[in-house]
Amino acid sequence: MTALDAPEILDYDDVLAKYDPVLGMEVHVELGTNTKMFCGCPTAFGAEPNTQVCPVCLGLPGALPVVNQAAVESAVRIGLALNCSITPWGRFARKNYFYPDQPKNYQISQYDEPIAHDGFLDVQLDDGTTWRVDIERAHMEEDTGKSLHVGGATGRIHGASHSLLDYNRAGVPLVEIVTKPITGAGERAPEVARAYVTALRDLLRALEVSDVRMDQGSLRCDANVSLMRKEATEFGTRTETKNVNSLKSVEVAVRYEMRRQGAVLEAGGEIVQETRHFQEADGTTSPGRRKETAEDYRYFPEPDLEPVAPDAEWVEELRATLPELPWLRRGRIQEQWGVSDEVMRDVVNAGALELILATVEAGAPADAARSWWVAYLSQQANTRGVELAELPITPAQVAEVVALVAARTLTNSNARKAVDGVLAGEGGVAAVVEARELATATDDGAVAQAVAEVVAANPDIVAKIKDGKTKAAGALVGQVMKATKGKADPARVNELVLEACAG
Template identity: 75%
Template sequence: MTSATASLLDYDDVIAAFDPVMGMEVHVELGTATKMFCGCPTAFGAEPNTQVCPVCIGLPGALPVANAAAIESAVRIGLALNCSIRASSQFARKNYFYPDQPKNYQISQYDDPIAYDGYIDVPLTDGTTWRVEIERAHMEEDTGKSLHIGGTGRIHGASHSLLDYNRAGVPLVEIVTRPITGTGERAPEIARALVGALRDLVKSLGVSDARMDQGSLRCDANVSLMARGATEFGTRTETKNVNSLKSVEIAVRYEMCRQAAILQAGGEITQETRHFQEADGTTSAGRRKETSDDYRYFPEPDLAPVQPDPAWVEQLRATLPELPWLRRARIQTEWGVSDEVMRDLINVGAVDLIIATADAGAPPEAARSWWVSFLAQQANSRSVELPELAIRPAQVATLIGLVEAGTLTTKLAQQVALAVIDGEGEPEQIVADRALEVVRDDSALQAAVDQALAANPDIAEKIRSGKVAAAGKIVGDVMKATRGQADPARVKELVLAACSLHHRS
């Protein structure tokens, strides 16, 4: 039975019969200004083939030079993963023919990675952790990008293909785990949590924006099954370039169910790469998986070994930030919020934004309120993730400060926030340009109050008779008359005072 004809085994039946084994390869595109071995820029979204040179498109005689900032980032990642840093690591040529790699080989690292033998304690949603051992974290260059025109967007069935070499040569660090065993039914959950933890880690290090939607963090998920009680791993498949946390979880679960159905029917698993289909959460066959021998690795003759000074490595170790999940636990205690509330904040990507807003001077409670209510609504309406919303924590802190100072009402501040998101500038400048400051002239407010009371004599009479709640209508009219620039509390005071005065007269 082939994988194409196999049905899916029920997940509970999979777990009853098999032990899953996973191996994750996470590719982190480093946020350096230039490429790994040349001076071409790395900005995302440039016109195709405008960020290339003889080095990154492999013209004869062009020689690579290693990017020092990329090496530093790789060392920082290795240290954060509790790895040993190799005293002398060597670049190698990984030979293969793909049209998106113009040299027909990729400069990578093979048997001498810069970082090796580490681990990461991955936080899970139930508050426990799962230790994942890291085999290596090595440096390499990215490939270009193929765009297949026609058909399904894949090479099979396409009428023609276009190649963009802007990404070719962008520095990568590939983080490779050792086999992850003993996870049982939690395998998909742990796979997702691991990739999420690595994403948070590299972002906290400042070495990558880790935008999975833009490909700056990609995951290859290796999955195999072995029968309960067996001691040898099964044949694995490698689902390539999975680009969201949810998709990692779905892809691992699907492969477990697909492979189990084949094995239960007496079939064999093909060692191959597979493509994840976002539309239906399935995987499809790619190519037969090469072994290291197929790549014909040999040392890169044009690059000297990387030999980081041990004193420099220790200096970098001293600069490592607090682990993101430990920081969140500390912040949760300081904020005094429940596990459930904290999980919700993490799920919407609000925690780091709230912390940064508080660090910029805003009270944590106000920062939390802004990000999880008004700004979360704006992100949702624009179909973007909260961290992608075009407003910075420092700008939100400024708006909160303007509200606390009485310069803006909350509604006015929200108007300013929308203008910031739409690219109109900084909050203070928008306030000045739109003349949005709260009206503080009591004489102007009194005139508006008197006008509203005169226009609503029945409401005014209710207020005079002691029905204070009726003042809301008058306050609302005054707010409209002042374009929302009045202080509602001050307006209410003037309304009640006016009605009391009229009553006494």
């Protein structure tokens, strides 16, 4: 029976009853250097196609590569942060294969002498437990170009009428981080995969070696998945799901592939060693190409480059530049704020931590800054379908709104209207407050008149208040706030309502 004869997927619990999942994560990180790995071409994202190329990155005859020192430095810092040993002497190699977006028909990479090897990364799962992921290697290489498939419905080559090639990305510095087999995770394997990529992204961002934008391809994850029967001693055949471009999708792709492979095996089929494409629309994977082995690439030492030999003293100097680990920093901040693990997870999951810290630095109390970013602004980001940091409002502007609320210049309701105005592009906070006439009314006479009218119109509620049921005043306060278009100070209104009812 072939894989095509098998049911599409198996129930997740049925998979776990008979099989143990084995994972291997390969993460490609585009380094944030100004120039490419082996030439002086710029690396800026989004330039017009084929405007950031030269004879070296196009692989033209006679063009010779030169190693980017800044890329080597970033690679060493990544290796150190992953608790790896740094190779004292290593060569680049040629990885030979033909693909249209690889102009030389080989990729300059590292094979048996990676810049860093044998490390680990401790990652935190959703319930707070820690899982250690062992790192096999981190090696330097150059990125490929990009194929743009035109005329199809999916943007993939299948169904396209023709393809275009953009070599701007060819030669951009990459570090590929490869884990050792991740075993023993059982039902939590998809969660472990997501937690690992999340922690790795946070670490790389803290190192400031990459912008780690998965949506732009500067962080790309390949998830290797295989199943082995409970009684087996050897790993099963693996598949490699390529270029999964979000943290949630990493988890979804691993879970789906476990269920798909389980269905194939239970139907008597065999798993094909292949690459697979993740479909964002429905969370499935589809076949790509048969997966090569290392021997197929015919590696041999790159003859045009000197070996990389990081000096031990220089390595230790770089070790001293490593920042506080993101999870340790989060723990310290959580203790300062005095919030629970659940609250801190909400902050991190919303992508709000740095925004909150910047808002606090701009003068806002931490609890107010946290409330704005995690609650109201997160809702606005979800509505717009953008990341929180992409909202057109700055931490300084949020701090300005918080200060106006604290000074009773804005009510909470009108503060949200002020933020809405900033998000709508109506100007800064002060301009929006003035244009929308949101400032709190300071004329007690006008507010008192509104209170008198509301009290006169609601004798039944006034009677309840006089009987000691002061909570009933909330209904009158709401009416006064409506009458003053939300511009009155609610606390002052409450005082005036109680005074009027007592009189």
